[in-house]
Amino acid sequence: MTYNARKEFEKIEKDNAALLKLIADKLAERSAIYRGEGIHGGHVGTIMDIRHHLRETLAMMMFTANCKEEEVYAEIKRQIKKVKTNL
Secondary structure, eight states: OOOOHHHHHHHHHHHHHHHHHHHHHHHHHHHHHHHHHOOOHHHHHHHHHHHHHHHHHHHHHHOOTTOOHHHHHHHHHHHHHHHHHTO
């Protein structure tokens, strides 16, 4: 079988879209469970860890050869603030 870059790209693209949906669904599920249990410090630590990993993933996607890490994280912070004002 011959490698088809376009086909592989499209498959991975669909997988990534599915992963994003699963992540959003799992976050909503976790939030509902935590609220039902009564939120405590352990829950805060868990969602803080999730946020950290999501930011790391976003940062990896934003890095370019001529950017600085601090600039990327500052931009992420600005974008989060912008998105939150539209929620």
